[in-house]
Amino acid sequence: xxxxxxxxxxxxxxxxxxxxxxxxxxxxxxxxxxxxxxxxxxxxxxxxxxxxxxxxxxxxxxxxxxxxxxxxxxxxxxxxxxxxxxxxxxxxxxxxxxxxxxxxxxxxxxxxxxxxxxxxxxxxxxxxxxxxxxxxxxxxxxxxxxxxxxxxxxxxxxxxxxxxxxxxxxxxxxxxxxxxxxxxxxxxxxxxxxxxxxxxxxxxxxxxxxxxxxxxxxxxxxxxxxxxxxxxxxxxxxxxxxxxxxxxxxxxxxxxxxxxxxxxxxxxxxxxxxxxxxxxxxxxxxxxxxxxxxxxxxxxxxxxxxxxxxxxxxxxxxxxxxxxxxxxxxxxxxxxxxxxxxxxxxxxxxxxxxxxxxxxxxxxxxxx
Amino acid sequence: xxxxxxxxxxxxxxxxxxxxxxxxxxxxxxxxxxxxxxxxxxxxxxxxxxxxxxxxxxxxxxxxxxxxxxxxxxxxxxxxxxxxxxxxxxxxxxxxxxxxxxxxxxxxxxxxxxxxxxxxxxxxxxxxxxxxxxxxxxxxxxxxxxxxxxxxxxxxxxxxxxxxxxxxxxxxxxxxxxxxxxxxxxxxxxxxxxxxxxxxxxxxxxxxxxxxxxxxxxxxxxxxxxxxxxxxxxxxxxxxxxxxxxxxxxxxxxxxxxx
Ligand SMILES: Nc1ncnc2c1ncn2[C@@H]1O[C@H](COP(=O)(O)OP(=O)(O)OP(=O)(O)O)[C@@H](O)[C@H]1O
Ligand SMILES: [Mg+2]
Numbered sequence: 001x002x003x004x005x006x007x008x009x010x011x012x013x014x015x016x017x018x019x020x021x022x023x024x025x026x027x028x029x030x031x032x033x034x035x036x037x038x039x040x041x042x043x044x045x046x047x048x049x050x051x052x053x054x055x056x057x058x059x060x061x062x063x064x065x066x067x068x069x070x071x072x073x074x075x076x077x078x079x080x081x082x083x084x085x086x087x088x089x090x091x092x093x094x095x096x097x098x099x100x101x102x103x104x105x106x107x108x109x110x111x112x113x114x115x116x117x118x119x120x121x122x123x124x125x126x127x128x129x130x131x132x133x134x135x136x137x138x139x140x141x142x143x144x145x146x147x148x149x150x151x152x153x154x155x156x157x158x159x160x161x162x163x164x165x166x167x168x169x170x171x172x173x174x175x176x177x178x179x180x181x182x183x184x185x186x187x188x189x190x191x192x193x194x195x196x197x198x199x200x201x202x203x204x205x206x207x208x209x210x211x212x213x214x215x216x217x218x219x220x221x222x223x224x225x226x227x228x229x230x231x232x233x234x235x236x237x238x239x240x241x242x243x244x245x246x247x248x249x250x251x252x253x254x255x256x257x258x259x260x261x262x263x264x265x266x267x268x269x270x271x272x273x274x275x276x277x278x279x280x281x282x283x284x285x286x287x288x289x290x291x292x293x294x295x296x297x298x299x300x301x302x303x304x305x306x307x308x309x310x311x312x313x314x315x316x317x318x319x320x321x322x323x324x325x326x327x328x329x330x331x332x333x334x335x336x337x338x339x340x341x342x343x344x345x346x347x348x349x350x351x352x353x354x355x356x357x358x359x360x361x362x363x364x365x366x367x368x
Numbered sequence: 369x370x371x372x373x374x375x376x377x378x379x380x381x382x383x384x385x386x387x388x389x390x391x392x393x394x395x396x397x398x399x400x401x402x403x404x405x406x407x408x409x410x411x412x413x414x415x416x417x418x419x420x421x422x423x424x425x426x427x428x429x430x431x432x433x434x435x436x437x438x439x440x441x442x443x444x445x446x447x448x449x450x451x452x453x454x455x456x457x458x459x460x461x462x463x464x465x466x467x468x469x470x471x472x473x474x475x476x477x478x479x480x481x482x483x484x485x486x487x488x489x490x491x492x493x494x495x496x497x498x499x500x501x502x503x504x505x506x507x508x509x510x511x512x513x514x515x516x517x518x519x520x521x522x523x524x525x526x527x528x529x530x531x532x533x534x535x536x537x538x539x540x541x542x543x544x545x546x547x548x549x550x551x552x553x554x555x556x557x558x559x560x561x562x563x564x565x566x567x568x569x570x571x572x573x574x575x576x577x578x579x580x581x582x583x584x585x586x587x588x589x590x591x592x593x594x595x596x597x598x599x600x601x602x603x604x605x606x607x608x609x610x611x612x613x614x615x616x617x618x619x620x621x622x623x624x625x626x627x
Contacts, residue, residue, distance in 0.1 A: 232484045234474035237463075241471050244460035251422055251458040253443040253472030311462045365461050365513025 026305030027317035029356045033303060033324045033349070041327065045334035052199055053208045054334070056216075062326025063219035064274060066319055068293055069300035070222050071270030073318035076301050077230070078263040079243030079310030080129060080136040082122075085271040085297055087147035089290025092118045092272035094151045097165040097285040098158055100172055107177035115272050121147070122268025126261035144294065152287040169283035182280035184211025215277050219319070222270070226315035239263065244311030299346060300325055303353040307361060324349070371434060372397050373534050373566045374419065374450070379428035381414055388414040390590040391428070396535060396566035401557055403577040404570045405610050406587035412570050413455050415587065416537050419568070420452040421445030432534075443472065449534030453541050455570075457524040461513030465505060466494040468512050469527045497526040502552040517544040522553075529556055536560055537568040542576055554580050574603045574610070586610055 041049055048054050068085055075082055095117050099110035125143055129136045155163050172178050179185075187210050193199045194207035201207050230236035241249035242256045250256045271290065279285045302308065303324060304317025332339045372395035381389040389411045396402050406412050417423045419430065421439030430437050432448060439445040442452075459468050467490070475486040475493070491508035498505050501522045512520060521544050528536055538557070542550045557567050557580045571577045577584060584601060586593040586609045593609055 232487075234476060234485055237467055237471060237474050237485060240463055240467070241460050244462050245458075248456070248458035248460055249471065251420075251442050251452070251454055252468075253441075253446045255441070255443060311460060361462070364511050 026312060026314045026357075026360065027320060028305070029353055029360070030304045030317045030320035030324065033353075034320050034327070037324050037327050037331070041331045041334070044337065045331050049331055049334040056209050056213060058326040058330035059216050059323070060213045060326070061329055062323045063213065063215040064278065065293070065296055065300060065325050066219040066322030067215065067222060067270050067274045067277075068297035069304070069318040069322045070219075070226050070315050071267035072294075072297040073301035073304055073306050073313055073315055074226055074230070074239065075263045075267045076298070076306040076308070076310060077243050077313045078239045078260055079246060080126075080260060080263065081140060081298065082125065082264060082267045083137065083140040083294045083298075084121075084125065084143035084147050085267060086290040086293035086295075087144050087151065088118060088121065088268050088271035089275045089278070089293060090151040090285075090287050091121065091147040092268075092275035093279045093285035093289050094154050094158070094165065094287070096272075096276055096279055097168055098154075101165060101167045102158055104171065107172055107175045107181070111177065111181065111276055114276060115269050118268040118272030118275075119265040122265040123261055125268070126264030129264070130257050130260060148287070151289075155285070155287050163287040164284055165286075166284040168279055168285065172280065178280065179214075181214060181276050183214055185214055185217055187211035215274075218273065218277065219322070222273075223315050223319040230315055235259075240311055242310075296325065296346075299350050299353075302357070303349055305353075305357055305360070307357055308354070312361060312364070321353075370397060372431075373433060375431040375434075376415075376419060377429040377431065379415065379418055379425045379430075381411075381418060381423055382426045388590055389418070389425075392587065392590070392592050394585060394592070396568055398534075398564045398566050399561055400582040401561050401567040401569055401580050403581035403584045404568060404587060405572075405574070405577060405584060405606065407610055409589075410587040411590045412587055413539055416452065416539055416568060416570065417454075419445070419535075420450055420454075420537055446473070446531065449532070450537065451528040451530075451532030451535070452537040453521075453524045453528045453539060455539040457520055459512045459520055459524060462511055464509045465498070465512055465515070465523055466490040466508035469494045469497075469508075469523060469530075473531060493530070494523075494526075497530055498522065501526050501556065502549050518546055518549055521545060522549060525553055525556070529560055532560065532565055535566045535568065537570075539570045540572065541569075542571065542573065550576070572610075574606045577606070578603055 049058070068089075072082065072085060092114050096110060096114040099105045099113055100107070105113070121143070125136070125140055128134070129139050132139070152163055155165055159165050190199065190207045190209060190211050194201045194205065199207050199209065230239060238249070238254045238256075238259045241252070241254045242259045246256050275285075275289065278289060300321035301313065301318045303321035304314060304319065306313030306317065328345055329342055332342060375395040376393060378391045378393055379389055380387070380391050392411070392415055394402070394404070394415070404412050404415070414423065418425045421442040421444055424438070430439070437448065439448070460471070463471070470490050475489045476483045477486040477489070478484050494508040495505060503519055503522050512523065515523065521541060525538065525541050528538070542553055545553060554576065557569060561567050561580075569577065569581065582598050583595055584598075584606060585595040586606070588610075596606075
């Protein structure tokens with residue numbers, strides 16, 4: 001092997017410093033963002049934001065958004081958008097409500113069927129995009145309205161006039177799968193920590209944080225699986241290739257159509273997963289669920305380093321992008337800053353991220 | 369002679385009202401280098417794209433080892449043992465050299481759910497094959513976008529040679545290459561041919577074609593002008609055929625015989 005390395009040494013190549021190598025990672029911007037936002041709130045927010053309960057407070061919305069953002073990021077790396085994921089949350093929520101409340105199905109049937117229904121809608125999106133060659137932006141914009149409309153009409157039809165379907169909690173009462181998709185995990189562990197005095201408790205000895213909200217575990221799990229698939233499997237290679245240049249990828253033997261349709265299905269399933277978690281949590285489903293979330297999801301993905309043109313980005317980046325979101329939305333309530341600054345922040349972050357990504361892309365490709 | 373590996377029978381290809389190929393027949397025998405020559409827009413790329421599964425012919429048949437085949441995708445053609453260096457190279461600039469090298473045919477290790485992309489194998493094989501082609505990469509992890517045009521072309525060629533089990537198609541592979549790399553590519557063609565692979569070599573450079581070709585087919589405006597065997601045609605005759613004879617003679621005169 002030593003002979004090999006000697007051969008590979010080329011006098012025209014400088015040793016690349018660690019910083020320069022890190023600068024080429026897509027998720028760098030998002031991690032830097034998390035650090036900056038943390039520093040900002042350390043100075044401006046009430047110190048309770050950085051206690052365990054404060055942490056769970058901002059991680060919970062971050063996780064909910066993150067589940068969408070990771071799907072959106074995968075799809076963006078594959079070179080497509082899905083603007084219908086917000087409406088998909090409402091649509092899947094309605095389907096899930098109908099399965100559990102109206103049909104009285106157990107979760108072991110209702111959850112897979114909801115995911116399949118969403119994946120089918122994703123496949124429809126994907127097939128239309130691929131067969132017509134139209135930009136996914138336009139096709140999924142149409143589905144943004146179609147799915148929202150179906151959710152409204154469908155809910156009214158199911159409930160006899162209301163746009164909200166209640167009674168999910170009663171319907172799934174005692175279902176063995178419910179704890180996997182709702183409530184808090186590791187509550188026993190947290191109670192034990194509380195009894196040892198390791199974490200804060202209420203007066204009655206109950207821990208202030210009953211456990212880890214289940215969506216956080218899904219969020220972390222999804223980020224890990226997505227990262228593994230992207231970086232360590234042939235499939236991941238195909239996703240990058242399909243997004244980088246669909247024509248070149250296809251000519252090299254990548255089944256681009258299959259990859260893209262599968263990504264649309266995955267993204268829709270992520271939206272359905274979020275819908276299931278939210279509906280079980282709230283005990284009801286509403287036609288307004290997921291409103292505007294498609295934009296937040298895509299913005300989190302972009303903050304996470306995804307290029308709008310596809311072929312570059314990371315799931316870990318989207319993970320941190322979503323955390324930035326959660327920290328700012330919730331963090332502002334710990335400060336005396338007007339919360340409506342959030343929107344300004346959102347736009348500014350997006351702009352910054354896009355400009356930053358552009359620089360990183362040039363560094364990676366060595367463009368001059 | 370033995371049977372051709374691939375036989376293209378009267379291939380036509382229409383793009384809307386554009387007739388890119390108006391009935392081209394062509395075959396490749398194992399262990400031969402069949403050169404396809406012709407001016408810009410003659411239809412060479414279109415023709416080899418029907419061979420490699422990118423385009424479906426509007427009319428005509430493709431037979432491999434006597435059996436008719438219909439490639440629905442480039443992937444199917446590859447699985448049948450046809451590897452192609454496309455004129456546009458089919459590389460993704462944002463991806464690393466080794467990931468480009470193995471794009472669509474990634475080496476894996478592990479089984480079942482744990483089957484994963486084998487980074488180390490991909491990098492080692494890529495470095496080795498690039499070195500054999502006379503290019504020392506600094507790392508197989510560098511993005512293809514950072515390579516020079518010729519280096520990129522070499523990656524595409526090395527990749528096709530590595531995967532070209534039965535037929536290797538090279539669409540103007542030497543257009544951006546330096547002297548040493550061109551010589552390497554021509555030597556590589558010679559080497560794979562000796563292993564019994566059929567090579568289709570597209571070039572504008574008659575000298576390159578004559579250096580390795582066994583047969584020469586000239587394409588003009590979507591039709592074949594005929595096929596000549598090695599030794600039965602001179603560089604000048606080929607040159608004239610490619611450009612449509614007469615005009616080139618005139619041009620050559622005005623340029624002082626330098627073309
Ligand atoms: N997808 C397409 N749609 C319409 N016309 C096309 C398409 N592809 C090729 N053509 C036309 O077919 C003809 C042949 O093109 P082709 O690329 O095969 O030429 P070529 O012989 O490879 O030329 P060059 O030497 O410049 O590479 C050209 O006139 C081109 O405009
Ligand atoms: Mg061409």
